[in-house]
Each structure stands twice: as structure tokens, then as C-alpha cells.
Amino acid sequence: MVLWKDLIRGLWAENPTFRLNIGLCPVLAVTTSAINGVSMGVATTFVLVCSSALISLLKRIIPDKVRIPAYIIVIATFVTIVDLVMHAYLPDLHSVLGLFIPLIVVNCIVLGRAEAFAAKNSVVRSAVDGLGMGLGFTWALTLLGSIREILGAGSFFGHALVAEGTTTLGIMSLPPGAFITLGILMAVMNMVSARQKRKVS
Amino acid sequence: MNESLRMVVVLAVIAMVSAGILSVVYGTTSVIIEENAARALESSVYDVLPQATKVDIIRRSADELGVDDPKEMREQEQRTTLIYQGINDQDQVIGYAFVGEANGYGGVVRILVGVDEATDEILNIKVLAHTETPGLGSRIEDESFRSRFVGKTVEDPIAVNQDIDNLSGATISARAVADAVRQGFVDTAAVYRGGE
Secondary structure: OHHHHHHHHOOOOOOOOOOOOOOHHHHHHHOOOHHHHHHHHHHHHHHHHHHHHHHHHOOOOOOHHHHHHHHHHHHHHHHHHHHHHHHHHOHHHHHHHOOOOHHHHHOHHHHHHHHHHHOOOOHHHHHHHHHHHHHHHHHHHHHHHHHHHHHHHOEEOOEEOOOOOOOOOHHHHOHHHHHHHHHHHHHHHHHHHHHHHHHHO | OOHHHHHHHHHHHHHHHHHHHHHHHHHHHHHHHHHHHHHHHHHHHHHHOOOOOEEEEEEOOHHHHOOOOHHHHHHHHHHHOEEEEEEOOOOOEEEEEEEEEEEOOOOEEEEEEEEEOOOOOEEEEEEEEOOOOOOOHHHHHOHHHHHHHOOOOOOOOOOEOOOEOOOOOOHHHHHHHHHHHHHHHHHHHHHHHHOO
């Protein structure tokens, strides 16, 4: 039951993108298409699960004063593995996301969960928390990427939805489109949550 | 154990384990990464030399160029050692291709240029990599812009606003392509023709 709560917390109540508003740089930068969003989310999830589990395992060994550098080394190692493996086996995807993969190291979700959760909880709970946060991040990125791809490029996961030559909302593919979409989605999330709260009370 | 000693040891051990793991991963992936890059470049050669059915890679060392200065030698080597020779199904050399680079608006622009063996005219160019502004500078990838280079020889100026029409709103990107083509063409033609 505890594990279930750990998992779903990241999906809605403490969704890193819409609720905690952390790690927004990759959210805004890579979500020009749905597949980019999914891929970035999966890569971040992998790093989150692995680093949370390992940091939780090492929490008694790592002295408190050097915990941040130790966490960063662990996180950077997993990020580099993702970067190299993706470059070798998914070169097309890597050419799109390549610039942002190394930036997972400084994504505050990863270090944030290490500090706030993994350093205090068991290995299994930390891994599940990482998975939940990662999946929350992934669905947020996928939703954002889908909306921007449909409106900006007229396609969904690379499949064209409109006839070639149709004018699309080009701004949605550019950075302002990311801010506009994220703002509207956050407003919708807040509205839904406010309704739920009112129902309860 | 003394506390500060413990900090040093723990951090050093973590860093060493991490370095060990990464060197193994790097060792296995770097081979595949290089193969992928070489294959991607080779398949691009067929795009700029449409009649080629086979591609040979020619390497020319800096010695052959008669360059003595080590710094210049290194630069020359980086720029011109790799020439892709296109061969048709009758085993005739139909042209050669080379990579040119220049700085654009958002970073380095890499171009692959295919040249006809008989006429020394550019057959086609292809943008391999760029980080120009989407919608503006990225139009250097369009056929309508790339076709402006077709038919040019090494004698032509190959410069924006001279013999290449500009891209409105993307002068720097267009100029980078022209620079990359011209610079690579001059270097490669000298090596390719000089080495025969």
C-alpha cells in the first residue's frame, strides 16, 4: 500500500512538471513532438529509478558532508550510460535529443528526489518513488509534445494528420509555443484539482 | 576512521567505480557509434552523387600535400584527408564528394558536396548537420536553396550575393553554406587533382 502511494504520488499530486514545477528546462526545450517527449521522459525515468535505488543503498556509507558530490557522480554515471547507449543504438533519436541528455544530470528532479526521498527511505521505496516521478514526468512531456506537434506540425508521433502544405501554427513548434501550452495545461490542472477539493469539502 | 579521511575514501571509491563502469560502456558503444556515423555519411554520398553505385574512401596524408608546418598539417588533415569517390556500375569513377564546414548563426554547418568527375561541376549538396534557427536558417536544407550551388566549379566565386542568391532573413546561414562549399571545394580539388 505504501509502495502504491509512492508510485502514484509522482503521477498527479506531486507531478514534477505541473505541481512541483521543477525540471522545466527539458520540458520546454524538447517537447516539439510527442516522440521527443516520450523519449526524454523514458531516459529521465531510467536515471531516476537507478540513481534513487543506488543512492538509497549507499545512504549509510556516504558521509553527510560529501553527499551532494557523491549523488552527482552517481547520477552523472547513469546519464552518461543513457547518452552512450542511445547514441549507439538509437542514433536518429540521439541526434534530436543529444543536446539535452547530458542535461539530465542537472535536472533538479533527479537530485531533488535523491535528497528528499532516497536518502531517507528503503531501496525498494526509493526505486518506486523514482519510477512514479519519472512516469509523471513522462506523461507530462508526452502530453505537451503531442499538443505542440499536432498544432505546430500537423502530425502525431510522426504521422501526418493534415494534407501536405496545410498552414500549421508554426509558433507551437518554437519556444513561445512551449510556454503557452505549459501555462494552459497548468491552469487546467489547477482547475481540476480545485474542483476535486470543493467536492471533498 | 577519521571523518575527513572517510569522506575522501568514500568519494574516491565512488568516483573510481563510476569511471570503471563508464570505460566499459564507452568501450563497447564507441565502436558502434563510429560505425553508425561512417555509414550515415556514406549513405549521404549517394545523395550527392546520384549515379554512384559504390563509394570508395580516399585518404590523402598531409605528406602528399607538401605541407611541413605541423599546425597547418593538422588543419589540412582534418579538412581534406577524406574524399569519397563515387563509382558507377561499370566501374567508372563518376565523381567525388567531400565534407565542408563553416560557422553559421547557431553553430557549425556541415555540408556534403558532390562533384562531377568529368566536368568538375557541383552535382548536388547536402546539409549534414546544422543548428540554425528553425524556419529561418533551417531553409538552407531546402532543395530550392541547395540547387543554387549546382553547376558551380572551383573557378566560380561561390559567394552569397555574387553567384549565389541570398536567403532573405537568413544571410548568415546562407553565407555559412557558401563558405563551407567554397573552402572545402578549393582544398579538396587541389588534393584530389594534385594527387593524381
